[in-house]
Amino acid sequence: xxxxxxxxxxxxxxxxxxxxxxxxxxxxxxxxxxxxxxxxxxxxxxxxxxxxxxxxxxxxxxxxxxxxxxxxxxxxxxxxxxxxxxxxxxxxxxxxxxxxxxxxxxxxxxxxxxxxxxxxxxxxxxxxxxxxxxxxxxxxxxxxxxxxxxxxxxxxxxxxxxxxxxxxxxxxxxxxxxxxxxxxxxxxxxxxxxxxxxxxxxxxxxxxxxxxxxxxxxxxxxxxxxxxxxxxxxxxxxxxxxxxxxxxxxxxxxxxxxxxxxxxxxxxxxxxxxxxxxxxxxxxxxxxxxxxxxxxxxxxxxxxxxxxxxxxxxxxxxxxxxxxxxxxxxxxxxxxxxxxxxxxxxxxxxxxxxxxxxxxxxxxxxxxxxxx
Numbered sequence: 001x002x003x004x005x006x007x008x009x010x011x012x013x014x015x016x017x018x019x020x021x022x023x024x025x026x027x028x029x030x031x032x033x034x035x036x037x038x039x040x041x042x043x044x045x046x047x048x049x050x051x052x053x054x055x056x057x058x059x060x061x062x063x064x065x066x067x068x069x070x071x072x073x074x075x076x077x078x079x080x081x082x083x084x085x086x087x088x089x090x091x092x093x094x095x096x097x098x099x100x101x102x103x104x105x106x107x108x109x110x111x112x113x114x115x116x117x118x119x120x121x122x123x124x125x126x127x128x129x130x131x132x133x134x135x136x137x138x139x140x141x142x143x144x145x146x147x148x149x150x151x152x153x154x155x156x157x158x159x160x161x162x163x164x165x166x167x168x169x170x171x172x173x174x175x176x177x178x179x180x181x182x183x184x185x186x187x188x189x190x191x192x193x194x195x196x197x198x199x200x201x202x203x204x205x206x207x208x209x210x211x212x213x214x215x216x217x218x219x220x221x222x223x224x225x226x227x228x229x230x231x232x233x234x235x236x237x238x239x240x241x242x243x244x245x246x247x248x249x250x251x252x253x254x255x256x257x258x259x260x261x262x263x264x265x266x267x268x269x270x271x272x273x274x275x276x277x278x279x280x281x282x283x284x285x286x287x288x289x290x291x292x293x294x295x296x297x298x299x300x301x302x303x304x305x306x307x308x309x310x311x312x313x314x315x316x317x318x319x320x321x322x323x324x325x326x327x328x329x330x331x332x333x334x335x336x337x338x339x340x341x342x343x344x345x346x347x348x349x350x351x352x353x354x355x356x357x358x359x360x361x362x363x364x365x366x367x368x369x370x371x372x
Contacts, residue, residue: 043168062133082161
């Protein structure tokens with residue numbers, strides 16, 4: 001519990017998908033982190049939803065040092081922060097908290113008033129390349145969220161040092177603001193709010209199309225869920241074809257993707273053959289594959305090999321290829337999913353993560369299963 005005023009609390013937050021929310025304990029979770037930054041100048045600290053903040057981290061998954069400073073006035077800004085932005089928000093209650101994908105850290109504000117929020121980041125690009133931080137890995141990025149009472153003011157970018165922050169700033173400027181909630185508009189403006197809601201619904205539909213590569217997916221493909229979007233963005237025709245396969249064939253696809261990854265990984269600290277045999281027989285994975293933490297520690301007992309990254313200005317965050325052994329272990333775990341479709345798409349996604357040319361692997365898949 002964070003309670004003190006004018007003090008800094010140093011936390012070790014576990015993030016997943018690279019986000020942290022500051023929100024009231026009574027509020028519903030933010031559904032769209034992109035919309036939370038819509039219409040802003042900055043894209044790493046979203047304040048588009050009243051009374052809530054949505055900040056992003058460079059690290060996708062793992063623990064990050066995250067400090068919170070609650071001060072009586074604007075604290076001094078240290079010189080080593082690479083990215084710094086400021087926004088205003090009005091606290092609707094004192095009982096707030098920091099929410100990540102699966103954690104909640106209570107935070108008590110000194111008053112229900114308008115605050116200035118300064119979000120500082122260091123090492124976002126390096127953390128984006130690292131992607132995942134396992135226990136024992138060195139710290140790559142760190143963050144500070146400073147809050148102090150202040151009148152509302154325009155948001156501002158104080159410093160911009162990382163390419164990732166620059167990318168998210170661009171996303172925020174091209175994303176529409178979320179629609180007002182019923183509590184934000186007077187009754188006389190209800191019709192305007194309804195029209196804005198319709199516009200928002202249309203924009204949400206357009207974003208949904210972008211998630212699938214610009215073409216509306218079949219209901220069968222959509223039903224598979226997030227695991228299907230990676231392949232759909234790269235090869236929609238192949239994704240749609242896989243979505244029509246029967247469960248037994250999907251199991252074979254999952255096993256093929258896992259086996260292909262294990263062959264690329266080569267010999268190492270894990271017995272890939274034992275895991276692949278269990279998958280082929282439809283049995284539970286044997287030790288140490290039956291425990292994710294143990295399996296990862298066995299694969300990398302002292303260090304972890306990270307991926308490589310190529311950046312081209314004006315493009316989305318770069319594609320990162322990961323080490324073949326890491327992709328193989330992730331593919332084995334994915335292939336063991338109880339849902340055949342999720343197993344097939346998930347294992348294929350992990351297999352692709354270690355190759356430079358996804359289309360080469362997709363061509364192999366088509367030939368193997370006669371999918372042309």
